[in-house]
Amino acid sequence: MTQSQRPVQRLVVKIGSGLIRTPEGRLNEDAVRQYAKQLATLRKQGVEVILVSSGAIALGLPVLQQQRMPRTIALQQAAAAIGQSHLIRNYERLFGRFDQQVAQILLTHADLRDRGRYLNARNTLQTLIAYNVIPIINENDTVSVDEIRFGDNDSLSAMVCNLIDADTLMILTDIDGLYSADPRLDPDAVLIPVVENLDRRIEALAGRTTHATGRGGMYSKIQAAKIAGASGIHTYIANGLKPDIITQVLDGEARCTHIHPPVAGKLSSRKRWIGYALKAKGTIVVDDGAKHALTIQGKSLLPSGIIEIREDFDFGDAVYCTDASETRFAQGLVNYSSQELLAIIGQHTSRIETILGQKAYDEVIHRDNLVLLSSV
Template structure:
């Protein structure tokens, strides 16, 4: 078996608390330096990397002089606010040694559930990657309104994978990977080298939390792999204690548990667009736009003759042929009111009419699925 990471160009890497802290007592700066060295090597291979890192609360607990991780939500939020300063400073200093520019992104799940904020976050991250900047992402723990949940950054890593259309998610933990049962309690447990993400058997195999430092068990990692597979991304769950684990994976060495997407990346994303998002409105196209879409082009405002429904940027709309037949649907870059103002207009007129321009396309071809050939 060969690692899928070798052929992946855009990768999200999630690093757990146990791999960046001194057993929960503040940050392990030597560990941060090792991760920076490995990720820098990946970027030299031409790979785009987004890092999702835990560790802020543990660092905050140390800086505040507390004896242990707090249980009260407001105390966790305070620790996260203090510790995030140290986490970002530590990473920024380490990556600077490799001439890598970094950026801090704090997200909540609500940010990614709201389609407008989802697209704004996507645009920001893709722009950073385009400019060879390494985004470092963490949960915005200081503003969450519910308990900081089990395995939150595992889920966040999967959502970011979907967000930027990454090819793979690497979840680094303090365990070797996934077993058929808990190897600490069952000597007959077998290691899972490869499986299909999202299968019911994987969820049955996964156990609870295995670390006193982190909050995520293997179950949350299996669910994260299932989420990542929705957009066609593969997941590798591996031990961050393995020497040079990232560069070895990138070289094709099979390490940890490899959970592959059950279908092609393109097919999975198109299925997600077609079946998993609620349609909010429609646009009617002229014959030229219909032909362009069937040829693989994006939808431009100039090809739209009518707008129906009330939709916001980032919501799903139907694309209707001149005779009213739905031939495609996709994520729209402008609201219904904005679209109404710019229909039949060339791209050069968007900024003069609206006063700004978010995207040159009404629907980009990557966010559009054809329903009729």
């Protein structure tokens, strides 16, 4: 058995907009038909399949006489409104040729940030899967603004993996995977077939290149693998322009990059929600002693270890924890607002009630509400 051959029960496949759109801006029907055929075949073989598809904005651009991603949200939303109906109508038609039912799911970050809506989305997807329907998920670009936007569908696909307990994420793009350098610029670049430890060196290799009609790039795919890895999920980055690429990756026959999850194991559903579904409202900078207590000893964060508070946030908000060198190493739910923390920063817990007039908690962030981020 090769590195890429693993039993797969629940698979999330993300397809980028560049793979389903021709240079002229039309739907690449041949490509979409091939994806539909492969996924429908896998579903009939017992693999539970979820498709995350970009392309709504890209397909709507020609109608608005736009060649590149519009800079304004209004134009992006208009393009998405035009392109999304075109996209799902064709997915339904092409999957239908292989007797496979599909369903459209449009999400914003707010749908996953709210715990109740998160669980409702999870239940809907679980029900569709149970009825042998392939969910086709996209960001709801017609209503998304910066506060509720995922940023790119790579991140969305990883969060979907966490949402429905997938075991495998496959991100299809226009190159074979992660290279030692950008292969379009450096002829000596070599493919990295396996990543055992997704650290900052690997992130640096990814760079931040983007596509003219998309929001992602290799860097966003590596970040998605980090999110998926927190759930013990294996990620494959592969070239979606190659025939039968999905089945070849699963059979261990494709040139691709296989990113392993951390050996530490998967987070609970609630901790995945805290660490990766929520958007941080602020930052707490801690000293080395507090970082050691949080990362090595599994302790809660106390006010005595805090050296700086950044941005405004309220009780119950998610915040980042960073060290003095600006390294983000954790995210958690705070028991005090930023204004309250400014008053008790660096103080012993015995002083909280004297300073604030009350003490609801000893901990600023309880360890049960704290998630260590990967690549610490």
